[in-house]
Amino acid sequence: MTPRDDSDANSNRWSDLDRPPLNAVALRRALVRDGGLWSDVQVVPRTGSTNSDLVAHATGGKAEEGAVLVAEEQEAGRGRLDRQWTAPARSGLFFSVLLKPGVPVERWGWLPLLTGVAVATALSRTAGVDTALKWPNDLLVTVDGRERKTGGILAERAGEDAVVVGIGVNVSLRADELPVPGAGSLALAGAVTTDRDPLLRAVLRSLEQWYGKWRGADGDPAASGLQEAYAAGCATLGRVVRAELPGGQSLTGEAVAVDGDGRLVLATAEGVQKPVGAGDIVHLRQDGA
Structure with a gap:
Protein backbone atom coordinates (compact mmCIF):
# COMPACT_ATOMS: atom_id res chain seq x y z
CA MET A 1 0.00 0.00 0.00
CA THR A 2 1.03 3.60 -0.43
CA PRO A 3 2.55 4.78 2.87
CA ARG A 4 0.34 7.06 4.93
CA ASP A 5 1.09 9.47 7.73
CA ASP A 6 0.45 7.09 10.60
CA SER A 7 3.18 7.94 13.09
CA ASP A 8 0.74 8.29 15.96
CA ALA A 9 -2.50 7.87 14.07
CA ASN A 10 -4.31 10.86 15.54
CA SER A 11 -3.28 14.45 16.14
CA ASN A 12 -5.76 14.59 19.00
CA ARG A 13 -3.98 11.70 20.63
CA TRP A 14 -4.52 12.68 24.25
CA SER A 15 -8.23 13.54 24.04
CA ASP A 16 -9.09 10.28 25.81
CA LEU A 17 -6.34 8.78 27.91
CA ASP A 18 -8.29 5.51 28.20
CA ARG A 19 -8.04 5.17 24.42
CA PRO A 20 -4.43 5.68 23.34
CA PRO A 21 -3.58 5.57 19.63
CA LEU A 22 -2.09 2.54 17.96
CA ASN A 23 1.58 2.65 17.04
CA ALA A 24 1.94 1.50 13.44
CA VAL A 25 5.72 1.25 13.62
CA ALA A 26 5.57 -1.11 16.60
CA LEU A 27 2.83 -3.17 14.94
CA ARG A 28 4.85 -3.58 11.75
CA ARG A 29 7.91 -4.56 13.74
CA ALA A 30 5.92 -7.23 15.58
CA LEU A 31 3.90 -8.63 12.69
CA VAL A 32 5.79 -8.22 9.41
CA ARG A 33 8.48 -10.85 8.96
CA ASP A 34 10.09 -12.90 6.21
CA GLY A 35 7.97 -15.91 5.35
CA GLY A 36 4.96 -14.59 7.27
CA LEU A 37 1.55 -13.64 5.91
CA TRP A 38 1.52 -9.97 6.88
CA SER A 39 3.38 -7.78 4.39
CA ASP A 40 2.48 -4.32 5.69
CA VAL A 41 0.48 -2.64 8.45
CA GLN A 42 -0.82 0.88 8.01
CA VAL A 43 -2.77 2.90 10.57
CA VAL A 44 -4.77 5.96 9.52
CA PRO A 45 -6.53 8.44 11.81
CA ARG A 46 -9.88 8.08 10.07
CA THR A 47 -11.43 6.94 6.83
CA GLY A 48 -14.78 6.12 5.36
CA SER A 49 -14.27 2.36 5.17
CA THR A 50 -11.08 0.34 5.44
CA ASN A 51 -12.66 -2.30 3.20
CA SER A 52 -13.40 0.20 0.44
CA ASP A 53 -9.92 1.68 0.71
CA LEU A 54 -8.13 -1.66 0.64
CA VAL A 55 -10.24 -2.97 -2.26
CA ALA A 56 -9.24 0.16 -4.18
CA HIS A 57 -5.56 -0.33 -3.27
CA ALA A 58 -5.70 -3.99 -4.33
CA THR A 59 -7.45 -3.44 -7.65
CA GLY A 60 -5.11 -0.53 -8.36
CA GLY A 61 -2.04 -2.68 -7.79
CA LYS A 62 -1.00 -0.72 -4.69
CA ALA A 63 -1.30 -3.52 -2.13
CA GLU A 64 0.13 -7.01 -1.80
CA GLU A 65 -1.32 -10.04 -0.08
CA GLY A 66 -1.03 -9.61 3.66
CA ALA A 67 -1.61 -5.86 3.62
CA VAL A 68 -3.39 -4.66 6.76
CA LEU A 69 -5.20 -1.32 6.92
CA VAL A 70 -6.34 -0.10 10.34
CA ALA A 71 -8.43 3.00 11.01
CA GLU A 72 -8.68 4.66 14.39
CA GLU A 73 -12.12 5.85 13.31
CA GLN A 74 -14.43 4.86 10.46
CA GLU A 75 -16.99 7.35 9.19
CA ALA A 76 -18.76 4.96 6.81
CA GLY A 77 -17.93 1.51 8.11
CA ARG A 78 -20.09 -1.25 6.65
CA GLY A 79 -21.30 -4.54 8.00
CA ARG A 80 -23.26 -7.35 6.42
CA LEU A 81 -26.40 -6.42 4.47
CA ASP A 82 -25.00 -2.89 4.04
CA ARG A 83 -25.54 -2.00 7.68
CA GLN A 84 -23.51 0.90 9.02
CA TRP A 85 -20.88 0.38 11.69
CA THR A 86 -20.06 3.44 13.78
CA ALA A 87 -18.12 3.91 17.02
CA PRO A 88 -16.10 6.63 18.75
CA ALA A 89 -12.48 7.12 17.69
CA ARG A 90 -10.03 4.56 19.12
CA SER A 91 -12.85 2.68 20.88
CA GLY A 92 -12.41 -0.49 18.86
CA LEU A 93 -10.50 -2.41 16.25
CA PHE A 94 -11.54 -1.42 12.73
CA PHE A 95 -9.34 -2.97 10.07
CA SER A 96 -9.18 -4.89 6.80
CA VAL A 97 -6.75 -7.45 5.40
CA LEU A 98 -5.96 -8.45 1.82
CA LEU A 99 -5.83 -12.19 1.09
CA LYS A 100 -5.13 -14.15 -2.09
CA PRO A 101 -6.28 -17.65 -1.17
CA GLY A 102 -5.09 -19.65 -4.18
CA VAL A 103 -7.63 -22.38 -3.42
CA PRO A 104 -10.74 -23.38 -5.41
CA VAL A 105 -13.00 -20.35 -5.58
CA GLU A 106 -16.02 -22.35 -4.42
CA ARG A 107 -14.31 -22.62 -1.03
CA TRP A 108 -13.76 -18.89 -0.63
CA GLY A 109 -17.09 -18.64 1.19
CA TRP A 110 -15.33 -20.10 4.21
CA LEU A 111 -13.10 -17.04 4.59
CA PRO A 112 -15.53 -15.00 6.74
CA LEU A 113 -16.21 -18.04 8.92
CA LEU A 114 -12.48 -18.73 9.20
CA THR A 115 -11.94 -15.13 10.25
CA GLY A 116 -14.67 -15.47 12.85
CA VAL A 117 -12.96 -18.51 14.38
CA ALA A 118 -9.61 -16.71 14.40
CA VAL A 119 -10.96 -13.53 15.97
CA ALA A 120 -13.08 -15.30 18.58
CA THR A 121 -10.16 -17.51 19.59
CA ALA A 122 -7.80 -14.56 19.93
CA LEU A 123 -10.23 -12.39 21.89
CA SER A 124 -11.16 -15.20 24.26
CA ARG A 125 -7.50 -15.84 25.06
CA THR A 126 -6.22 -12.26 25.17
CA ALA A 127 -9.18 -10.34 26.59
CA GLY A 128 -10.37 -13.18 28.81
CA VAL A 129 -13.90 -12.84 27.45
CA ASP A 130 -15.87 -15.84 26.25
CA THR A 131 -16.53 -14.97 22.61
CA ALA A 132 -18.99 -16.96 20.53
CA LEU A 133 -20.04 -16.86 16.88
CA LYS A 134 -23.49 -16.19 15.51
CA TRP A 135 -23.78 -17.61 12.00
CA PRO A 136 -22.28 -16.60 9.76
CA ASN A 137 -19.80 -14.16 11.30
CA ASP A 138 -21.11 -12.01 14.14
CA LEU A 139 -19.04 -11.99 17.33
CA LEU A 140 -21.05 -12.38 20.53
CA VAL A 141 -20.18 -11.67 24.16
CA THR A 142 -22.29 -11.85 27.29
CA VAL A 143 -23.20 -8.60 29.04
CA ASP A 144 -25.43 -8.74 32.13
CA GLY A 145 -26.47 -12.27 31.26
CA ARG A 146 -27.51 -11.46 27.70
CA GLU A 147 -25.85 -12.11 24.36
CA ARG A 148 -24.62 -8.93 22.73
CA LYS A 149 -22.98 -8.36 19.36
CA THR A 150 -19.51 -6.92 19.82
CA GLY A 151 -18.10 -7.42 16.35
CA GLY A 152 -18.65 -8.44 12.78
CA ILE A 153 -16.86 -9.48 9.61
CA LEU A 154 -17.37 -8.50 5.97
CA ALA A 155 -15.60 -10.13 3.00
CA GLU A 156 -15.48 -8.54 -0.47
CA ARG A 157 -13.86 -9.59 -3.72
CA ALA A 158 -10.96 -7.46 -4.92
CA GLY A 159 -10.38 -8.50 -8.50
CA GLU A 160 -10.11 -12.05 -9.77
CA ASP A 161 -7.72 -13.52 -7.24
CA ALA A 162 -8.12 -11.54 -4.02
CA VAL A 163 -10.49 -11.00 -1.11
CA VAL A 164 -10.55 -8.15 1.37
CA VAL A 165 -11.83 -9.17 4.80
CA GLY A 166 -12.96 -6.39 7.11
CA ILE A 167 -13.18 -6.82 10.87
CA GLY A 168 -14.82 -4.55 13.42
CA VAL A 169 -14.72 -5.14 17.16
CA ASN A 170 -16.11 -2.91 19.90
CA VAL A 171 -13.40 -2.85 22.54
CA SER A 172 -13.86 -0.05 25.09
CA LEU A 173 -17.34 1.28 24.26
CA ARG A 174 -19.28 2.34 27.32
CA ALA A 175 -23.00 1.67 27.72
CA ASP A 176 -23.99 5.19 26.69
CA GLU A 177 -21.92 4.89 23.50
CA LEU A 178 -23.50 1.73 22.10
CA PRO A 179 -25.06 2.34 18.68
CA VAL A 180 -28.04 0.00 19.24
CA PRO A 181 -29.52 -1.74 22.31
CA GLY A 182 -28.30 -5.19 21.22
CA ALA A 183 -24.68 -4.13 20.91
CA GLY A 184 -21.91 -4.84 23.39
CA SER A 185 -18.19 -4.41 23.89
CA LEU A 186 -15.30 -6.28 25.40
CA ALA A 187 -15.17 -3.76 28.25
CA LEU A 188 -18.84 -4.28 29.13
CA ALA A 189 -18.27 -8.04 29.04
CA GLY A 190 -15.54 -7.74 31.69
CA ALA A 191 -12.39 -7.93 29.57
CA VAL A 192 -9.14 -8.21 31.48
CA THR A 193 -7.61 -5.73 29.03
CA THR A 194 -8.89 -3.18 26.54
CA ASP A 195 -5.42 -2.37 25.23
CA ARG A 196 -5.97 -2.60 21.49
CA ASP A 197 -2.32 -3.23 20.64
CA PRO A 198 -2.05 -6.77 22.09
CA LEU A 199 -5.61 -7.51 20.97
CA LEU A 200 -4.83 -6.62 17.36
CA ARG A 201 -1.58 -8.56 17.40
CA ALA A 202 -3.36 -11.62 18.80
CA VAL A 203 -6.13 -11.43 16.21
CA LEU A 204 -3.73 -11.11 13.29
CA ARG A 205 -1.53 -13.95 14.52
CA SER A 206 -4.56 -16.18 15.02
CA LEU A 207 -5.84 -15.28 11.55
CA GLU A 208 -2.45 -16.08 10.04
CA GLN A 209 -2.45 -19.48 11.73
CA TRP A 210 -5.97 -20.47 10.65
CA TYR A 211 -5.52 -19.11 7.13
CA GLY A 212 -2.33 -21.13 6.80
CA LYS A 213 -4.06 -24.34 7.90
CA TRP A 214 -7.00 -23.79 5.56
CA ARG A 215 -4.88 -22.85 2.58
CA GLY A 216 -2.53 -25.77 3.29
CA ALA A 217 -5.56 -28.08 3.00
CA ASP A 218 -6.50 -26.46 -0.34
CA GLY A 219 -9.44 -24.76 1.32
CA ASP A 220 -10.99 -27.99 2.61
CA PRO A 221 -12.87 -26.99 5.80
CA ALA A 222 -12.93 -30.52 7.20
CA ALA A 223 -9.29 -31.43 6.55
CA SER A 224 -8.07 -28.12 7.98
CA GLY A 225 -10.13 -28.52 11.15
CA LEU A 226 -12.00 -25.32 10.39
CA GLN A 227 -15.48 -26.83 10.08
CA GLU A 228 -15.16 -28.57 13.46
CA ALA A 229 -13.74 -25.47 15.16
CA TYR A 230 -16.50 -23.26 13.78
CA ALA A 231 -19.21 -25.63 14.95
CA ALA A 232 -17.66 -25.81 18.42
CA GLY A 233 -17.73 -22.03 18.78
CA CYS A 234 -21.05 -21.33 17.09
CA ALA A 235 -23.78 -20.16 19.47
CA THR A 236 -26.38 -20.58 16.72
Missing part, protein backbone atom coordinates in the same frame (compact mmCIF):
# COMPACT_ATOMS: atom_id res chain seq x y z
CA LEU A 237 -26.17 -24.37 16.58
CA GLY A 238 -28.74 -26.14 18.74
CA ARG A 239 -30.95 -23.05 18.84
CA VAL A 240 -34.34 -22.39 17.31
CA VAL A 241 -33.76 -19.56 14.85
CA ARG A 242 -35.55 -17.58 12.19
CA ALA A 243 -33.70 -17.08 8.94
CA GLU A 244 -34.77 -13.88 7.19
CA LEU A 245 -33.97 -14.70 3.59
CA PRO A 246 -33.35 -12.51 0.56
CA GLY A 247 -36.62 -11.56 -1.11
CA GLY A 248 -38.53 -11.09 2.13
CA GLN A 249 -39.11 -14.77 2.91
CA SER A 250 -38.29 -16.40 6.23
CA LEU A 251 -37.65 -19.88 7.54
CA THR A 252 -37.86 -21.08 11.14
CA GLY A 253 -36.22 -24.21 12.49
CA GLU A 254 -33.53 -25.65 14.72
CA ALA A 255 -29.98 -24.96 13.57
CA VAL A 256 -28.49 -28.44 13.47
CA ALA A 257 -25.26 -28.15 11.44
CA VAL A 258 -22.93 -26.08 9.30
CA ASP A 259 -22.38 -28.01 6.09
CA GLY A 260 -19.28 -28.34 3.92
CA ASP A 261 -20.16 -25.18 2.02
CA GLY A 262 -20.48 -23.12 5.20
CA ARG A 263 -24.27 -23.03 5.02
CA LEU A 264 -26.44 -23.21 8.13
CA VAL A 265 -28.70 -26.27 8.09
CA LEU A 266 -32.14 -25.80 9.65
CA ALA A 267 -34.42 -28.65 10.69
CA THR A 268 -37.99 -27.41 10.23
CA ALA A 269 -41.10 -28.47 12.10
CA GLU A 270 -42.06 -30.52 9.03
CA GLY A 271 -38.97 -32.67 9.50
CA VAL A 272 -37.12 -31.25 6.52
CA GLN A 273 -33.51 -30.11 6.66
CA LYS A 274 -32.87 -26.98 4.62
CA PRO A 275 -29.51 -25.25 4.12
CA VAL A 276 -29.37 -21.47 4.36
CA GLY A 277 -26.53 -19.82 2.46
CA ALA A 278 -27.45 -16.16 2.92
CA GLY A 279 -29.72 -14.17 5.17
CA ASP A 280 -30.10 -12.68 8.61
CA ILE A 281 -30.39 -15.11 11.53
CA VAL A 282 -32.47 -14.27 14.60
CA HIS A 283 -31.93 -16.39 17.70
CA LEU A 284 -35.31 -17.31 19.18
CA ARG A 285 -36.26 -18.68 22.55
CA GLN A 286 -37.07 -22.38 22.59
CA ASP A 287 -40.80 -21.54 22.60
CA GLY A 288 -40.31 -19.81 19.25
CA ALA A 289 -41.11 -16.31 20.53
